């Protein structure tokens with residue numbers, strides 16, 4: 405657990421040190437990993453390597469108007485740090501929360517910014533990883549070594565948004581912008597704006613732009629479920645009246661939200677049509693009986709097959725009611741000089757077109773992995789409880805929930821990894837690698853996420869690059885917090901699916 409100087413991976417690379425654990429990414433997951441390591445395994449040395457110039461990941465790189473969470477911060481915030489604000493938070497508020505964590509737990513000094521991890525090479529002989537890292541500021545190439553790699557890289561490429569190619573895009577004389585690459589100072593006041601897409605980003609950006617734009621049109625190929633809620637939590641407000649410690653308020657409100665979430669998830673499977681009706685009725689109550697809710701707000705998929713978009717204080721519905729925004733459900737035929745020609749023959753005119761079309765999946769930070777001289781293709785691996793991979797030693801991977809808050813799983817994985825470290829120490833093991841057991845021979849290979857369970861575009865477009873799962877534990881990744889919160893802490897570390905060395 406000491407820090408020693410490592411050898412270079414190539415003549416040009418400069419050795420930068422050895423750590424027990426290297427964490428890739430200083431977003432909400434990487435900071436969580438660092439917190440747990442310090443608390444649960446204080447003897448271990450660690451460093452966070454981060455491409456960006458500052459912490460926060462998603463909440464730092466996204467700068468479009470209105471940027472906010474779409475799940476509540478009682479569950480998107482950490483289990484161990486109370487959230488004291490309104491449930492839905494702006495990026496700025498989330499960064500402030502993370503900044504407090506860095507200060508309170510002295511994590512800041514462990515982060516190396518502008519350090520982009522390019523290659524990760526495992527040697528079974530040395531039982532360690534060698535990482536090649538490029539410094540974005542100086543161009544220097546460094547090598548770090550570590551015993552264990554904790555991947556907290558998020559799930560999409562921060563620098564390259566996903567924009568489909570539409571015919572005629574070059575003809576459009578206005579501006580085309582992607583929310584992920586929002587130009588600083590873009591002046592949309594008094595302009596006609598089309599937002600393509602109707603996911604959580606569109607739901608945020610439409611009312612935010614609607615305040616100052618001439619008009620905003622949300623153009624969707626197919627509808628999304630939206631539901632409005634006041635941006636406050638009555639239970640939290642009542643508990644605060646009793647002058648309870650914030651830790652209690654956080655825990656009680658979290659439990660309430662998690663129980664409500666569990667019931668909603670169960671209902672989405674047991675009574676999908678009843679839930680659909682409630683969601684559609686909710687939209688109708690916001691928009692009035694004359695509004696064609698069925699056309700614009702009744703998706704083809706089952707509720708929860710894609711994320712439900714929460715509209716805090718009903719702001720998007722309000723923008724529609726007030727005529728500042730409207731929804732068009734149609735398909736793009738071609739871009740024109742003036743805007744977009746739809747398959748229906750209608751032409752929408754615009755000064756600015758915002759492509760809120762989602763992400764480019766990058767589940768492993770675009771790092772090239774090599775195991776004992778062989779390039780690794782993650783699609784050939786079995787995912788061990790969706791957090792380690794068969795044949796990949798000493799690595800944990802954080803991939804959070806989509807239906808529930810991402811961080812619930814980041815916390816759970818962090819607890820698990822620290823338990824695994826303690827177990828390895830007790831065993832005197834320096835290496836752990838998942839491998840199918842004899843009884844797993846011939847198990848069926850299933851896609852990482854089953855499309856009838858959860859099927860957003862960015863996953864289905866890229867399912868071929870994701871690892872496989874199967875029909876039995878520990879090879880299932882079910883994206884269900886309510887199952888995993890019981891199973892994960894009880895996961896048997898000696899069931900034969902983990903080989904130690």
Ligand SMILES: Cc1cc2nc3c(=O)[nH]c(=O)nc-3n(C[C@H](O)[C@H](O)[C@H](O)COP(=O)(O)OP(=O)(O)OC[C@H]3O[C@@H](n4cnc5c(N)ncnc54)[C@H](O)[C@@H]3O)c2cc1C
Nearest residue numbers: 429431432433455461462473474475521557558769809810
């Ligand atoms: C606009 C938006 C709103 C969202 N709202 C919610 C929400 O309300 N609730 C929810 O549950 N989820 C939400 N999500 C999903 C969200 O991304 C995650 O919940 C969460 O922020 C992910 O945190 P993370 O730390 O795992 O990843 P990220 O925030 O993506 O951070 C990963 C970090 O790793 C760094 N990194 C990646 N690769 C490398 C590399 N090779 N070398 C060095 N550093 C690297 C990146 O630069 C980045 O800083 C939202 C996503 C977006 C885009």
